Amino acid sequence: MHIIEQASIKDLTTLRIGGRADKLFFPSTPEELISLLVELQDRGIKWSMLGGGSNLLVSSQGVGGAVISTSEMDWVNRVSPDAVVVGAGARLPKLAGQLAHMGLSGCEFMEGIPGSIGGAVVMNAGAHGHWTSNILEKVTLIDTHKGQVLSLTASQFDFGYRSSNIDPNRHVIVEAKFRLSDGMPDQIMDKMKQYRRQRTVSQPKGFSSGCIFRNPSMASPAGRLIDEMGFKGDKLGGAEISNIHANFILNSQGATSDQIIHLISRIQLKAWNTKNIWLQPEVYGMGNFTDEEKVIWLHPGIRDKELVNMSKYQLFGQVS
Ligand SMILES: Cc1cc2nc3c(=O)[nH]c(=O)nc-3n(C[C@H](O)[C@H](O)[C@H](O)COP(=O)(O)OP(=O)(O)OC[C@H]3O[C@@H](n4cnc5c(N)ncnc54)[C@H](O)[C@@H]3O)c2cc1C
Known part of the structure; x- marks a missing residue:
């Protein structure tokens, strides 16, 4: 597994802010991730999960302990004609493009959300009236308090607007299974282009973490x-x-x-x-x-x- 000592975290976030972590780990398989977490827990080392770093404010004073990046856990496996199992580190826009080529529709809304599947499940990322939880079927996660790997169905999570009951201090998402529908690649890509255009006119360019606050209600953004x-x-x-x-x-x-x-x-x-x-x-x-x-x-x-x-x-x- 790839490890960086005294790693600067800021370049791994879209806000480009953050000090150093004692160690930055890049597990690439579920087994590597599990044994890393076991070792860190046994040695009493604090750890934090880093996905796309697109919904994160990292302290400029640094991050004590270990940071675990999921960027090398980016597998996409088609497990049935209309379902895929995706690693926690897969990036949303790239995934949406890959699925479009496969003729699978449902992830178009992910175009323009610069996060990973892990982060998207944690906060039920959504756009254009679509939510991660709408297409999510199952999640494989590690409950570090119980020391168990669990396979949970989407209905077992309390998903809401930009929220879930997944605690990133305790639960580590390994992969997620999505149920999609058949579509024509051209039409799926047209939809993605339309979403991209909408973002270009409504959102600023530059380093940010997207919306900084949740909307207090849909009526008053x-x-x-x-x-x-x-x-x-x-x-x-x-x-x-x-x-x-x-x-x-x-x-x-x-x-x-x-x-x-x-x-x-x-x-x-x-x-x-x-x-x-x-x-x-x-x-x-x-x-x-x-x-x-x-x-x-x-x-x-x-x-x-x-x-x-x-x-x-x-x-x-x-x-x-
Ligand atoms: C320009 C821009 C536009 C955006 N537009 C949208 C939008 O339209 N809709 C929307 O919902 N969001 C949007 N976002 C916010 C962000 O992209 C999403 O919230 C995204 O889902 C965050 O995922 P991430 O992988 O970057 O999470 P990170 O920022 O890396 O992490 C967020 C939290 O999730 C935890 N986490 C990450 N991976 C795991 C894992 N595998 N297991 C357990 N915990 C984990 C982290 O520890 C942290 O607590 C936008 C952001 C930007 C910069």
Whole structure:
């Protein structure tokens, strides 16, 4: 297995932010992944899973312990005329293209989502009215608390809007099985092109993690709220709230994680104080954040109570 010591993580994220990890591992088979996790657990070494790094804010102060990249676990096996089993590290746009060539329809919405299957299952990635959970049949995952490899059906997960009950601190996705339908390759690719065009006009270019907040409701998208509160174009150091889509924070010039966190915090505070809306980050955190920084993942109702003992509360989407 390929291993890098003192690895810089920032280039493995779409936001291009993040310090070093003690060790970065690249398992390429389920067996390698399982024995790696067993070894890390036995030695008491903290680990974090890294997929496409497209929904991650990695601390500029680094990541203590091991980071496990799934980038070499990218197999795509057709197991029946309309079903494929895909490794956790397969990239969504590439997968959508491969399936289009096979005449399999259902993954077109993945075009333009720069994540991996593991990350897409964890947060039930979706676009254009389609969700990962709609086509998901089974997931093979490692429950590191139980020390078991489990094969679970999609109905066993509590999928919601950008959410599931998969805990990336505990569950490691190995592969997923998708049920698709027959389609004409040309028509599938036309659909993908249409989705790509829609993104080109609605989303900014540059380094980002996509939408930084979940939409508080479909009727009031986070981007519109942030725009109404006058944040578009605001900057802090190298971080900038996009002028094109206010729910995107861009790393336009060597931004650091604390600058992104400050902008997130400012937006959250104003939304809470003026609209009584809590904007929950969509982005997950990884690495050495301070308790003050971690509060962005904590509901203000809990945050405001005396001194927060972080370990007592579930942090929404926070990893470390
Ligand atoms: C330009 C842009 C556009 C985007 N558009 C969309 C969109 O339209 N719809 C949408 O839903 N999202 C969108 N995203 C966000 C992102 O691409 C998706 O959330 C994607 O599913 C994240 O997958 P990832 O592999 O990059 O996850 P990562 O960012 O690598 O990780 C996210 C979380 O999942 C965990 N994780 C990753 N792999 C595994 C695994 N194998 N097992 C267990 N845990 C794992 C990580 O530890 C982390 O907690 C966009 C992002 C960008 C940058």
